[in-house]
Amino acid sequence: MAKATPKPRRRSPLLRKAFPYLLLTPALLYLMAITLYPGLFAIYQSLFVVRFLSWTWTGFGNYSAILQDREFWAALGNTAIIGAISLSLQTAIALTIAYFAYRDPFIRGWRIVYLMPMLFMPSAVAFIWKLAFNDGRVISDLLMSLGLIERNVDWLGNIWLARMTLIVADVWQWTPFLFIIFVAGLQSQDQEIEEAARLDGASWPAIFWNISLPMMRPIIVVAVTLRGIDITTMFTNVYVMTQGSPGGATETMSYFIYRQGFRMFNFGYASAASVLMLILTIVIAQTVVKRAFRSGKS
Amino acid sequence: MTIRMRGVSRRSFLRTGAAFGVATGVGGLKMPALAQSGLGDIQTVLDGISVAGYVREDYRKLYNMSDEPLWDPARDWIRTVDWEKVRSELAGTTVRFAIGAADQESAAEGLKPFEALSGIKVELVPIPDDSIYDKAIAEFISGNASFDALQFFSAWLGDFAAPGFLAPLDEYATKWALPLDDYYDTYRLNYGYVNGQLVGLPFDCDIQMVHLRKSVMEKILGGPIDRVTSVPSYDELIRVTAEANKLGGGVAGIGMLGARGFWSTYTWEHVAAQAGMMLFDDQWNPTLNTDAGLKGLETVLALSKNAIEGVSGAGWGENRAAWLGGQVAANISWQDSGTQAMRPDQSQIVDDFVTIYEPRIAGGVFAPPNIAGSTSVVTSTSQNKEGAFLMLAFLTTSSIMAMNEANANGVAPGYRSVLSNERLRAVSQPMEVWANSLDHAWCSPRLPGMFEMEQALGNEINRAITGQITAKEALDNGQAAWVKIMEKNGFKGGAGPINYADVAPGLYVGAGKPLPF
Numbered sequence: 036m037a038k039a040t041p042k043p044r045r046r047s048p049l050l051r052k053a054f055p056y057l058l059l060t061p062a063l064l065y066l067m068a069i070t071l072y073p074g075l076f077a078i079y080q081s082l083f084v085v086r087f088l089s090w091t092w093t094g095f096g097n098y099s100a101i102l103q104d105r106e107f108w109a110a111l112g113n114t115a116i117i118g119a120i121s122l123s124l125q126t127a128i129a130l131t132i133a134y135f136a137y138r139d140p141f142i143r144g145w146r147i148v149y150l151m152p153m154l155f156m157p158s159a160v161a162f163i164w165k166l167a168f169n170d171g172r173v174i175s176d177l178l179m180s181l182g183l184i185e186r187n188v189d190w191l192g193n194i195w196l197a198r199m200t201l202i203v204a205d206v207w208q209w210t211p212f213l214f215i216i217f218v219a220g221l222q223s224q225d226q227e228i229e230e231a232a233r234l235d236g237a238s239w240p241a242i243f244w245n246i247s248l249p250m251m252r253p254i255i256v257v258a259v260t261l262r263g264i265d266i267t268t269m270f271t272n273v274y275v276m277t278q279g280s281p282g283g284a285t286e287t288m289s290y291f292i293y294r295q296g297f298r299m300f301n302f303g304y305a306s307a308a309s310v311l312m313l314i315l316t317i318v319i320a321q322t323v324v325k326r327a328f329r330s331g332k333s
Numbered sequence: 334m335t336i337r338m339r340g341v342s343r344r345s346f347l348r349t350g351a352a353f354g355v356a357t358g359v360g361g362l363k364m365p366a367l368a369q370s371g372l373g374d375i376q377t378v379l380d381g382i383s384v385a386g387y388v389r390e391d392y393r394k395l396y397n398m399s400d401e402p403l404w405d406p407a408r409d410w411i412r413t414v415d416w417e418k419v420r421s422e423l424a425g426t427t428v429r430f431a432i433g434a435a436d437q438e439s440a441a442e443g444l445k446p447f448e449a450l451s452g453i454k455v456e457l458v459p460i461p462d463d464s465i466y467d468k469a470i471a472e473f474i475s476g477n478a479s480f481d482a483l484q485f486f487s488a489w490l491g492d493f494a495a496p497g498f499l500a501p502l503d504e505y506a507t508k509w510a511l512p513l514d515d516y517y518d519t520y521r522l523n524y525g526y527v528n529g530q531l532v533g534l535p536f537d538c539d540i541q542m543v544h545l546r547k548s549v550m551e552k553i554l555g556g557p558i559d560r561v562t563s564v565p566s567y568d569e570l571i572r573v574t575a576e577a578n579k580l581g582g583g584v585a586g587i588g589m590l591g592a593r594g595f596w597s598t599y600t601w602e603h604v605a606a607q608a609g610m611m612l613f614d615d616q617w618n619p620t621l622n623t624d625a626g627l628k629g630l631e632t633v634l635a636l637s638k639n640a641i642e643g644v645s646g647a648g649w650g651e652n653r654a655a656w657l658g659g660q661v662a663a664n665i666s667w668q669d670s671g672t673q674a675m676r677p678d679q680s681q682i683v684d685d686f687v688t689i690y691e692p693r694i695a696g697g698v699f700a701p702p703n704i705a706g707s708t709s710v711v712t713s714t715s716q717n718k719e720g721a722f723l724m725l726a727f728l729t730t731s732s733i734m735a736m737n738e739a740n741a742n743g744v745a746p747g748y749r750s751v752l753s754n755e756r757l758r759a760v761s762q763p764m765e766v767w768a769n770s771l772d773h774a775w776c777s778p779r780l781p782g783m784f785e786m787e788q789a790l791g792n793e794i795n796r797a798i799t800g801q802i803t804a805k806e807a808l809d810n811g812q813a814a815w816v817k818i819m820e821k822n823g824f825k826g827g828a829g830p831i832n833y834a835d836v837a838p839g840l841y842v843g844a845g846k847p848l849p850f
Contacts, residue, residue, distance in 0.1 A: 084821060086496075086821065086822065087470065087473070087474055087492075087496045088474055088496055089496075105810075106792070169643060169646065187642055188642070189642030189643050189645075190643075191643050191645055191646035192642060192643060192644070192645050192646070192799065193799075194799065194801075277646065278592070278593060278594075278646075279593050279792075280592055280593050280645055280646040280795065280799075281593075281645040281646065281795065281798075281799035282593070282645070282792075282795050282796035282797075282798070282799040282801045282802075283593065283792055283795070283796060284799070284801075294788075297467050298466075298594075298788065299784075299785040299788060300470060300492075300785075301785075
């Protein structure tokens, strides 16, 4: 005798509708607790002048003051300059290494070596570069022994040299991030297209420039955008290596916000600067991604 | 249903337990008396607080130090206070003391005699050294600080006192006969009092001084350095450091603090004070960009041309390393740069330096600057204010402060009876000039917002040092920033949370006094 198949249990329509939301609830609660609440609190706090226990309503007073604050604009400018140079160098270096690495089986086998700088703790890396440039004078000694300079270089005494120390440290540590993404992108491309071009007599550089690179465009845009967002929040290197010296020439937005919030305890002011920075980052990232993908489609 | 456990009902068990709890609690109130019965002999503990017990053995050998006190026992609070009375009132209680994490171990050791003398237990709350201000503020704001006492950078005194975070200590100072009159006025007034109320006990009593390397400067000066006459003015200091800079040999003309923030402010304050600069008028208007302020900054900029590379990023640590490492021919820094330069384990310039009297500026005053330092306080939320006060009084007592100086650990005494001690002067080269200078000291007021103001001004001065703006622009910008910060902190129209009249006597204590040389 055939067994009767048990009738599947039916949930109530209400429960069925609510079920996805119930599944999402823990994650949403977690996100709200660690992201949304602090974010909303920062927006709320940015509307007050906060001196320890005293909160005084100021409306958009902090925003207005920030927009007239020379140090804010200087920090924004420094972030843009240091970020743009660092990001350009990282992109160029990562693409170059990726170009050689993705087709060479030997280099491919040693890819982990290229990733190592990224695996070190950022604060430790910053300390090492600080020692190398300033405290330990390692770079100066090296350049002197090569006969390139005659005396110690005051890396922190010159605006561009100080910025360069931050750029060098950032490029050293984070180029591998772009490299690994670019290599993955290149390897995922259809090899037949390259082969066809090669049969037509195109050189490797021409193939890379005219075929591989355009095909990589969306990957490059996403990787550079992610790295760009990360660079706008550059803090550790500035905190450890320069503290904004000389004369504020290396003070980035993150360090400015930190200094206002946790050195001067202008919580409202720091919150307003954070909100402005967030808006700016979103607008730039959105514009870059949108433009890149739109032109990619056309 | 009644649950029975071996004939005891749950209700009766709870009742019995509650009664036991009450009995224990009431008994606990009597615990101090019980606790003191196990305490050791007071004189034995006090005898242990001696040069032999506290000063490093290598330093004692180096300077042939005997066990003779480096202080005046009649002015040493721990030897004059009635410890039996302390024990009878406070033994068995606990004090929680916030301290920089790096000092935790030494503090724990150093406080053992206090525990033995008083019967008060001390629990240390370590705070990472570089975030002590942030952590302290966060705890104060929470309204329930996890510590009873704290030591901090004295520039923060106004920030902490104005919102009411600190407990008044006058009552305890009177009750336990703290020898406040033994402190130099500049330390007592600026590290201790806010609005006429004692809220802090001076701890690290600093002064900035000028130190010269003999091996370099004597060549330039053509003979031994005289502390008064060799470099009598800042113009002369500019000249000799420029000469020293030309000599090369890995030694730059001068070291000073030129980094962003308060470091640069301190160097400017130091020099500008000699030009007669005062930071405020009696209506609390900042007066940074006066002729005296400008002269001070122009002098700093002239000196920076003769300074070691990296001066625009030099805070205390970098400056100390350059000076003790023998990389500069002169140094503008704290007195402990001199004490530490004498110690072979810390310095490469032992016996090769002289600390001179503050150089003067034409038309100015002799105003050696009391800058930075630290103070010790009791929190207003403390559950054991009196115990915390006694612990701080112990830590800042003259004998322990004198032995800190002998150990060259950077914690400086501010007592007349200590700085005049000849045995201590023998192991601290700057001490004679330092002591003679203190009755003329200049100091900035500890106002709410002062730390932020020092940071803002220092950022501008640092821009001037790096050639981005002129001295005048730096001071104008700094002045504008100070006005805004002061308004934010409640200073307006000549009034504010701190009365100028209360602060004024400590700003420059040398007015009308004859020079000490």
